[in-house]
């Protein structure tokens with residue numbers, strides 16, 4: 001995610017802004033910038049692509065900018081390549097309004113077109129700049145910046161945390177938030193806004209957490225908060241008791257746990273801009289119905305967890321599209337002389353967008369004439385740039401090596417793409433289409449429900465963290481989810497684990513089951529639930545202990561057989577894996593925690609594998 005800091009005080013702002021941005025580097029970014037309002041020089045803007053050090057070098061540690069009022073930003077690109085022009089702060093055309101933004105403005109294109117018709121010239125490709133230009137438009141209209149902010153916020157749709165400076169207001173910073181966190185800080189030498197505590201904990205522990213729809217006026221003497229009707233709001237102050245290193249993880253022990261908890265928000269950010277009035281809208285995917293009808297086969301190529309997304313998608317897509325879908329490990333694809341031609345769609349899934357095996361496989365697919373569509377989390381990454389089409393997951397930067405929120409957003413987005421293509425092919429009924437869209441819209445809330453029940457997984461982890469081998473079994477979509485659960489456990493706890501199609505057990509693997517072996521049995525896929533139950537009995541007969549993951553409607557029945565159970569809400573089969581994977585992520589996390597492993601940086605692993 002982007003990082004925001006703002007300061008209105010009695011000290012030079014620039015060094016404070018740079019220091020705050022540095023303390024938010026862990027959030028991940030690809031460009032940065034600051035804006036300072038000085039008595040003599042007015043609004044001064046400095047922006048650089050790449051690391052913060054470049055910005056510090058450019059401004060001589062901030063010494064080049066004079067003024068005690070300013071805003072700063074580290075950008076994680078969502079709309080527009082990572083470069084200086086697209087970096088924040090964005091400035092309105094007449095140079096009087098500067099703004100930093102974290103979030104996604106969903107209706108930015110229509111607003112941009114409207115303002116362009118009025119003659120406004122835009123400098124960047126970002127959604128955020130639209131807010132700066134719209135603010136100037138309303139400010140010119142009403143002459144009062146607070147009123148202009150109110151009008152602007154009523155017009156934009158989407159998520160935002162905003163820091164706003166206006167050249168005409170010498171000591172006032174305005175902030176606003178909706179669905180993107182923003183805090184206010186009240187310090188001895190001035191007042192602050194920040195995306196999180198990390199940025200300002202050095203200066204103050206006295207903070208106010210803004211709520212959605214609120215607008216704040218920040219001055220050297222303090223902060224005032226208003227609702228979206230500009231009515232004053234009384235806000236409680238909180239005293240932060242975190243140490244600085246903990247603050248970087250939002251108060252959690254590990255980034256992985258923080259990112260597991262971020263999944264509802266990451267899914268919401270990824271799906272909601274693509275669900276409009278009950279329809280899947282994939283802006284930028286210029287595939288016509290004719291293009292889709294010409295597709296004779298589909299490959300999904302990826303590595304690791306991204307490959308597991310492909311396995312789930314194979315089951316879902318073949319049902320939706322009635323076309324053959326082949327999921328191939330990228331490292332195998334490039335050497336298996338794949339049957340790709342101009343009628344082949346090749347889906348390329350990658351969180352980092354830099355995985356060499358996946359990049360090389362995609363280049364092979366393109367060389368053979370295939371059409372490539374990438375699902376990537378990093379804007380402007382190599383795979384994103386080279387694919388014929390790209391759709392971004394907006395999970396925000398994922399710091400933990402073991403992926404969770406990126407996997408989940410890939411899974412959910414692949415479901416939307418599958419539904420979109422099936423609709424173009426006419427292979428999905430209106431009723432089914434509506435049911436799947438409804439399941440997508442319900443997913444963030446259901447994920448929050450799942451995350452509210454961790455005790456079963458914590459208990460299971462406390463019982464089995466010393467096991468040397470753990471099996472995951474399931475059928476169909478449950479098998480696909482088991483693959484991811486097994487990898488998560490292996491990656492961060494170093495316990496050997498295997499995921500097996502339950503029906504395969506009797507063909508060999510069951511010989512490994514002995515008294516006390518833990519088997520994680522997945523029983524969420526309704527049509528095969530009874531068989532899942534039989535497999536539980538089958539392994540128990542050999543002495544296995546079973547942790548079953550099922551749905552709420554099947555919990556009572558499964559609970560009569562399995563030793564331990566965890567349940568997730570029932571949803572459409574297409575989205576059931578999106579819920580079922582979370583207990584497995586949590587189980588892996590708690591096991592690794594019990595074992596004292598380096599959860600965020602597991603041994604031998606890298607976040608992005610850019611070598612063969």
Ligand code: AGP
Pocket residue numbers: 303304305306349350351352353354355358401402403404491606607608609
């Ligand atoms: C997942 O937890 C692992 N870190 C790893 O398997 C990862 O999914 C794989 O290396 C692919 O990375 P990518 O999504 O960045 O291409």
